Amino acid sequence: MHAPSPSQPPAQRNLSKGLTLLLAIACGALVANLYYAQTLIDTIGPEVGLSPQIAGSITTLTQLGYGAGLALFVPLGDLFENKRLALVTTFGAILGSVGIALSGGPAIFLAASLVTGVCATGAQVLLPLASHLATEERQGRVIGTIMSGLLFGIMLARPAASFLAHLLGWRSIFYVSAALMTAIWLALFVYCPERRPEGKLGYGQILASVAGQLRQYRALRLRAFYQAMLFAAFNLFWTAAPLELLHNFDFSQEQVAWFALAGAGGALAAPLAGSLADRGLMWWTSLGALLMLTLSFVGADFAAAATSVIAFAVTAVLIDAAVQLNQITGQKIIFALSKEARARVNAAYMTVMFVFGASGSLIGSATFESGGWTLSALTGAAMGGITLIVFIFFDRGASATTNSAGGNSPA
Known part of the structure; x- marks a missing residue:
C-alpha cells in the first residue's frame, strides 16, 4: 500500500x-x-x-x-x-x-x-x-x-x-x-x-470563515440541524436505556456492557448509507433514517414495557443505524458544497451537531428521573418527529449534491 x-x-x-x-x-x-x-x-x-x-x-x-x-x-x-x-x-x-x-x-x-x-x-x-x-x-x-x-x-x-x-x-x-x-x-x-x-487565508480568517460557511449554505444549516437532533436523541437513548436496564431489567453493569456491544451493530448501516448516497438517493435515505429513529423510540417503549431484551436491543441497533444513515448522507452533501473549505464546512457541521447534540445526555437523565423510560422514549420519538416535519416541509432540495438542484445554493 x-x-x-x-x-x-x-x-x-x-x-x-x-x-x-x-x-x-x-x-x-x-x-x-x-x-x-x-x-x-x-x-x-x-x-x-x-x-x-x-x-x-x-x-x-x-x-x-x-x-x-x-x-x-x-x-x-x-x-x-x-x-x-x-x-x-x-x-x-x-x-x-x-x-x-x-x-x-x-x-x-x-x-x-x-x-x-x-x-x-x-x-x-x-x-x-x-x-x-x-x-x-x-x-x-x-x-x-x-x-x-x-x-x-x-x-x-x-x-x-x-x-x-x-x-x-x-x-x-x-x-x-x-x-x-x-x-x-x-x-x-x-x-x-x-x-x-491551496488556501491563502490566515488563521483568524479561517476561524471567521467557519461561521461564514453556516451563513452561506442553507444545506449546511439544515443538515447540521437534522444531525444535531438525531445525535441528541442518540445520546438520550444511551443515557436512559442503561438506567432502564439496571432498574427494571435487573441487569448488572457487565450485562449493560454486553447490551451496548450489541447496539454497536448499528454501525453496519454506514457503508449502506454511503452506497445510497453515491447513487444520489440522499433525500430518500434521510427520510428513511428519520422515520426509523422516530418509530424505533416508540418501539423501544413497548419493548421495555414487555421486558423483552431482544426487542429492546433491536430498537437500539435501529436507532444507531438511523443516526448513521443520516450522518453519512449529510457529510456527502456538505463535502460537495466547497472543495476548498471542506475542513471548515465539516468543523461548522460537527460543532453544531456536537454542541446541541450533547444536550441529549442531560435530557435523558432528566426525563428518566421525572417519568421513567416511557417519558425518555416519547421524548426521543418527539425529537425525531420534529426533525422529520422540518425535513419534509423545509428541505426543498437541500438534501442534494452539486448535481442536483438546490443542493449547493447559498442562503
Missing part, C-alpha cells in the same frame, strides 16, 4: 481499501477516548481524589476539550498540511492517555482528560482528508466506511472500558488506548498521503 506523492494531481489520487480501513480504525480509536471514562466515574473519582460532586466533570471536561478542538483546531485542515495535523493530534492523544493512566491526583487527571478531548478531533481532520483523496464516485462509500469505524469506536469504548476495568483495573484501558494509537501513528506516518491545502 503506497501513498501517492504530494505532487500528484488530486484527480489521480484514490484511497486503497487498506488505507480506508486504516483511517476508519484511526477515527474510531481517537473518538473512543471521549467515552472510556464514562462508565468508570465511580471507580476513578475516589482513586484520583475527586469528590462525587466533581467526578462528573471527568466526562464533561473531555467533551469540552473535544468541542474546543472542533471549533479551533479542525479548521486548520484548510490551512496546514493534513497528514501533519493528523500525526500531531494522534501523538497528543497518546500523551493524554498516558497522562490519565499515570495520574495520581485530580489536577494531572483533568488536564490530561482535556488534552485527550482536544486531540480526539484528529478524527475530524482525517475525514475531510479521505473525502479529498476519494473519487467522487466512491466518496459516499469511503465516508460511510470511515464513519462506521468512528461509531464502532464510540459504541465499543464503554463496554471495553468496563471489561478491562473489571479484569485489570481502570488504568488499563488508557494504557491499551495509548498502545493502539501508537501503532496507528506509525501506520499513518508510513502510509497516509500528504495533502497541502
Whole structure:
C-alpha cells in the first residue's frame, strides 16, 4: 500500500481499501477516548481524589476539550498540511492517555482528560482528508466506511472500558488506548498521503470563515440541524436505556456492557448509507433514517414495557443505524458544497451537531428521573418527529449534491 506523492494531481489520487480501513480504525480509536471514562466515574473519582460532586466533570471536561478542538483546531485542515495535523493530534492523544493512566491526583487527571478531548478531533481532520483523496464516485462509500469505524469506536469504548476495568483495573484501558494509537501513528506516518491545502487565508480568517460557511449554505444549516437532533436523541437513548436496564431489567453493569456491544451493530448501516448516497438517493435515505429513529423510540417503549431484551436491543441497533444513515448522507452533501473549505464546512457541521447534540445526555437523565423510560422514549420519538416535519416541509432540495438542484445554493 503506497501513498501517492504530494505532487500528484488530486484527480489521480484514490484511497486503497487498506488505507480506508486504516483511517476508519484511526477515527474510531481517537473518538473512543471521549467515552472510556464514562462508565468508570465511580471507580476513578475516589482513586484520583475527586469528590462525587466533581467526578462528573471527568466526562464533561473531555467533551469540552473535544468541542474546543472542533471549533479551533479542525479548521486548520484548510490551512496546514493534513497528514501533519493528523500525526500531531494522534501523538497528543497518546500523551493524554498516558497522562490519565499515570495520574495520581485530580489536577494531572483533568488536564490530561482535556488534552485527550482536544486531540480526539484528529478524527475530524482525517475525514475531510479521505473525502479529498476519494473519487467522487466512491466518496459516499469511503465516508460511510470511515464513519462506521468512528461509531464502532464510540459504541465499543464503554463496554471495553468496563471489561478491562473489571479484569485489570481502570488504568488499563488508557494504557491499551495509548498502545493502539501508537501503532496507528506509525501506520499513518508510513502510509497516509500528504495533502497541502491551496488556501491563502490566515488563521483568524479561517476561524471567521467557519461561521461564514453556516451563513452561506442553507444545506449546511439544515443538515447540521437534522444531525444535531438525531445525535441528541442518540445520546438520550444511551443515557436512559442503561438506567432502564439496571432498574427494571435487573441487569448488572457487565450485562449493560454486553447490551451496548450489541447496539454497536448499528454501525453496519454506514457503508449502506454511503452506497445510497453515491447513487444520489440522499433525500430518500434521510427520510428513511428519520422515520426509523422516530418509530424505533416508540418501539423501544413497548419493548421495555414487555421486558423483552431482544426487542429492546433491536430498537437500539435501529436507532444507531438511523443516526448513521443520516450522518453519512449529510457529510456527502456538505463535502460537495466547497472543495476548498471542506475542513471548515465539516468543523461548522460537527460543532453544531456536537454542541446541541450533547444536550441529549442531560435530557435523558432528566426525563428518566421525572417519568421513567416511557417519558425518555416519547421524548426521543418527539425529537425525531420534529426533525422529520422540518425535513419534509423545509428541505426543498437541500438534501442534494452539486448535481442536483438546490443542493449547493447559498442562503
